[in-house]
Amino acid sequence: MPISSTVRPQTPATVWLARGRHAPGAAEDVLRRSLQQRKDSQDIDDFLELPEAEAGPSERVFEARWQVGDGVTVRARLSLTPGPDGEGQEWILVAEAEQPWNDDWPSPTGLFWPQEPDTAWDRDADADLSLREINPLPQDDKETKRLLRNAVRGGWHIHVVVHEAMTTDEQGRRPVARWLPPGLRHRVVEHRAVPQQSRGLNWALRDSGVQVPRGGAVVLPGTPAPEGYDAEDFSVRAVFLDGSEPADLVDAVKRFAALPRPLPDGAEDALTALREDWHLLNLQEELDRQRGLVAMYADALEAMTKSRDLYREAAERAHEALTAYQESGGTAPARQQPSGAPVGSPLQQLTRTFERFKGKSQRPVTPSRDER
Structure with missing residues (x-):
C-alpha cells in the first residue's frame, strides 16, 4: 500500500x-x-x-x-x-x-x-x-x-x-x-x-x-x-x-x-x-459581525488610551527629574571615577564644594604688617 x-x-x-x-x-x-x-x-x-x-x-x-x-x-x-x-x-x-x-x-x-x-x-x-x-x-x-x-x-x-x-x-x-x-x-x-x-x-x-x-x-x-x-x-x-x-x-x-x-x-x-473570507451573511450574522467590530475598536481605543497615559506619566517623571537637575546647579554628571572611588550626584558634589568653602572661611586670618 x-x-x-x-x-x-x-x-x-x-x-x-x-x-x-x-x-x-x-x-x-x-x-x-x-x-x-x-x-x-x-x-x-x-x-x-x-x-x-x-x-x-x-x-x-x-x-x-x-x-x-x-x-x-x-x-x-x-x-x-x-x-x-x-x-x-x-x-x-x-x-x-x-x-x-x-x-x-x-x-x-x-x-x-x-x-x-x-x-x-x-x-x-x-x-x-x-x-x-x-x-x-x-x-x-x-x-x-x-x-x-x-x-x-x-x-x-x-x-x-x-x-x-x-x-x-x-x-x-x-x-x-x-x-x-x-x-x-x-x-x-x-x-x-x-x-x-x-x-x-x-x-x-x-x-x-x-x-x-x-x-x-x-x-x-x-x-x-x-x-x-x-x-x-x-x-x-x-x-x-x-x-x-x-x-x-x-x-x-x-x-x-x-x-x-x-x-x-x-x-x-x-x-x-x-x-x-465568507460574505453571504444573514441578518443575525451581520449584527454579530458589527458587534465584533465595535468590540475590537473599543479594545483598540482602550489600548491607545492606556499607552497615552503611560506616555504622559513617563513625560512628567522626566520633567521632574530635569527640574531637580537644573535646581542642583545644572552640573553635568561626573566622569567615571577610578575603581573604588564613590560616584556622587551633582547635588552631592555641590554640597561638598560648599563645605570646602565653609572650612576655608573658618581659618584664622593673619593681620598684615600695616595693621600691626
Missing part, C-alpha cells in the same frame, strides 16, 4: 469536499441559472457571486447557504479557475455544516450544478473521467495502471473498481452511485472492467496492495490511504450486475467514506477561504 511521506491535516467531520472540471463554455452562467432555480424552489436560502475585484482576476467565486436536518445551516463555496491546459474550468466545492456531516443530506454539488444528463460540469479534474457515469478501463494493461495510479492521487474522490463476471445488459451498466446516499453520489468514481480484463487489472493494481475478485469489486485506498484502511475490509467478492442493489458494495463505500481522511491536495486553502 502506498504511504505518503507528507503528513496532512485531517478532513473535519463537518466538511464536505468535491472537485471537478467543466468543459469549455461559460460555467459561471450555468452556475448563476442553477443557483437561482434552487433559490426559487427554496432548496437553498440564498446565494452570492463575489465581484471580480474580491475573487481575483482569474477566479470566480459563488457562495450559497441552506438548511438541512433539524435547522442545521450549511455554508458552501465554489471557486472556478481556468484549467491548466486552457481547456475548460476547474472547480472546487467546499461545504461545512454546523454539525458533523450526514451523507443523507443533499449533495452540495447537486445544489450548485444542474442535474440534467447533458450538462458539462461532471468531469474529473485530473483525468478524463465521469463523476456520474461508468468509466470503462482501457484495454491496454499499462494504460490501466497509469490511469488508476493518477486517478487516485490527491484524495478528492472515492474510486471503485468493478469487474464484470460476464457481459452485462443495460440494467448492469447503470452506475453503483445511484444506490448511494445523496451525500456520496458525486464523490464516487466508478471504473468498470470487462470479463477478459481480470488478470491485467490485478497486475495494474499490484503496487496499490489490492486485488479485485473475479466478478467482484474493491474500493481503492487512494493516495494517501485513509487511516484504518485494510484491503480485505473493502473488497467485495461478488457484485450482481442485474439491476438490483449491490448491498455489499454500497456498504463498503459507506464504511470507506466514514474513515478519517487527510485533506485532499488544495483543499486546505479552499477550506480556509470558506471560513475566513
Whole structure:
C-alpha cells in the first residue's frame, strides 16, 4: 500500500469536499441559472457571486447557504479557475455544516450544478473521467495502471473498481452511485472492467496492495490511504450486475467514506477561504459581525488610551527629574571615577564644594604688617 511521506491535516467531520472540471463554455452562467432555480424552489436560502475585484482576476467565486436536518445551516463555496491546459474550468466545492456531516443530506454539488444528463460540469479534474457515469478501463494493461495510479492521487474522490463476471445488459451498466446516499453520489468514481480484463487489472493494481475478485469489486485506498484502511475490509467478492442493489458494495463505500481522511491536495486553502473570507451573511450574522467590530475598536481605543497615559506619566517623571537637575546647579554628571572611588550626584558634589568653602572661611586670618 502506498504511504505518503507528507503528513496532512485531517478532513473535519463537518466538511464536505468535491472537485471537478467543466468543459469549455461559460460555467459561471450555468452556475448563476442553477443557483437561482434552487433559490426559487427554496432548496437553498440564498446565494452570492463575489465581484471580480474580491475573487481575483482569474477566479470566480459563488457562495450559497441552506438548511438541512433539524435547522442545521450549511455554508458552501465554489471557486472556478481556468484549467491548466486552457481547456475548460476547474472547480472546487467546499461545504461545512454546523454539525458533523450526514451523507443523507443533499449533495452540495447537486445544489450548485444542474442535474440534467447533458450538462458539462461532471468531469474529473485530473483525468478524463465521469463523476456520474461508468468509466470503462482501457484495454491496454499499462494504460490501466497509469490511469488508476493518477486517478487516485490527491484524495478528492472515492474510486471503485468493478469487474464484470460476464457481459452485462443495460440494467448492469447503470452506475453503483445511484444506490448511494445523496451525500456520496458525486464523490464516487466508478471504473468498470470487462470479463477478459481480470488478470491485467490485478497486475495494474499490484503496487496499490489490492486485488479485485473475479466478478467482484474493491474500493481503492487512494493516495494517501485513509487511516484504518485494510484491503480485505473493502473488497467485495461478488457484485450482481442485474439491476438490483449491490448491498455489499454500497456498504463498503459507506464504511470507506466514514474513515478519517487527510485533506485532499488544495483543499486546505479552499477550506480556509470558506471560513475566513465568507460574505453571504444573514441578518443575525451581520449584527454579530458589527458587534465584533465595535468590540475590537473599543479594545483598540482602550489600548491607545492606556499607552497615552503611560506616555504622559513617563513625560512628567522626566520633567521632574530635569527640574531637580537644573535646581542642583545644572552640573553635568561626573566622569567615571577610578575603581573604588564613590560616584556622587551633582547635588552631592555641590554640597561638598560648599563645605570646602565653609572650612576655608573658618581659618584664622593673619593681620598684615600695616595693621600691626
